[in-house]
Amino acid sequence: MAQATVAARETPAWSRNLRDVGFWAEWAALVGLIVLVVIFQIANPTFLSTGNVQSMLVAAAILIILSVGQTFVIATAGIDLSIASAMTLAAVSFGQAFSRGWGLLASCVAALVAGTVVGVVNGVLIARGKITDFIVTLGTLSAASGAALILADGKPVTVINSTLLRLSSGSIGIFGYTFLIAVAVAVVAHVTLFHTRFGTHVLATGGSPDAATATGISTPRIKIAVYMLSGVLAGLAAILLVARVGSAEPAANTAFLLNSVAAVVLGGVSLFGGRGTIVGPVIGALLLTALVNGLTLLGVSQYYQPLAVGIVVVLAALLTRFQR
């Protein structure tokens, strides 16, 4: 710390930044993304082709939405392990509603409601029941996937709908509709986190629950709200998932859970709460998607992908130790 301040007096800002580990920690996701893009582009020039970029952005959409939900939870020093299961339950709810002839809109509402319910249960148990977030969401992880299996009787439901098809395949330029939805979610989330009272209170709740309480912020209410938000976004992600896959499956989707936490960590959000951005996790989600896409493009066996994701995440977590 003392050394850093000495350096600060002698060198211009940009070179100080480059030498400061904290700077790299803050921008780990962006630096990682650029490095990956360069490597993959050199290794395989089709990586940055319009078609591949478009498909990567679409592939990242669901993860971006989940990561945004996870960011709010982690910003309050919590964690939502049930986020992917909530999405599964929401997807199955969508499928059941759709197969009963409820129509598209009602099915979407069913998905959002299912996600919201999981979120509210999480929030109430954690904030009012005062049970550790880790245990609660681990429990709802299992409960929600169980409920999804029961509801679906273990079988996928095919969902054929022209609107959903257009949603998953249509685009404006190279930006697919689903990616644009994810971007819209991220923009709203950014404004919410940094330009509303709620956002400030989320950061205060994570940064110092005592200080938040002392200034009259109801931390239990904030906690319930962020888990609910995470649930709602899981419901929205479920709709995009059903649209992409063309069916509602009671599958586990564990990769989405791990990747959502990974994207948040890559994005420089502190797991201890109180600090974070929306841009960071969004870039983190893009990085993870680019990583998997690039490895596939290079013909690396699928079996190596989780290993690669794991290494990248642990490296990022290591970097965040140096955050300022």
Place this chain on the structure above:
Amino acid sequence: MKDNGMPTPDPTPRPSAEDVIVDVDNVSLSFGSVRALVEVSLHVRAGEITALVGDNGAGKSTLVRCIAGIHRADEGHITFDGSKTDFHSPEDAREAGIETVHQNLALVEDLTVWQNLFLNREIVRRIGPIAILDRRAMQARAEEMVSTLAVNVPAVRSRVRRLSGGQRQAVSICRAAGFSSKLVIMDEPTAALGVQETARVEELILRLRDEGHAVLLISHNFAQVLRLSDQVWVMRAGRCVGGRRTSATTGEEIVALITGALAA
């Protein structure tokens, strides 16, 4: 407990009602079988620094928490600014004009100075149904608040994590002093500070008084109490065992009151 044979005439003559901002009248509070406060009566005058001293566990913090709306008295009542209080939360007390500078400062390290100053009192602009933070207005107002009070002005846009102990204390005090508070309660405001920073914070406390705030100060530092306060109340084992005008007492006398060597 008032009449255990006071040898001297009442050393704290009761001021007229309009001079008293806080009047604690026979307040008792128990936590289970622990009697934290026993028939405590004391008053705080408007425009003065009133010190509350006593050993650890004497009930100072508990009493202050009653005034700040964190605890509710089992018996007795507290009058603030002429009307009996019925606070159900610290928010109620805050609304009434009682601000507390907490021992742990109650600052969020990862938020900026201005965000902390306006925590849960954010200024918003309404755009239709949406309320958007007016960051610029808050930053400008924070600049004013900090520059009128603090000597070593912390930059309002820097994170609290980067401030020194004295600067944090200054931010905390600015927050309490802003928003037209009538009474500022401070629990050990200089306990964690070095000599220079303590001097700065003391200057701040005096300035608070000069601006018309009543200050209720908990302190273990007798020199500080004698330097700053106009009135001292001494607590021992949950009771208020005596009060003195600071100008008419000595450190020895206060120590004697605290330890019980001198009965009121």
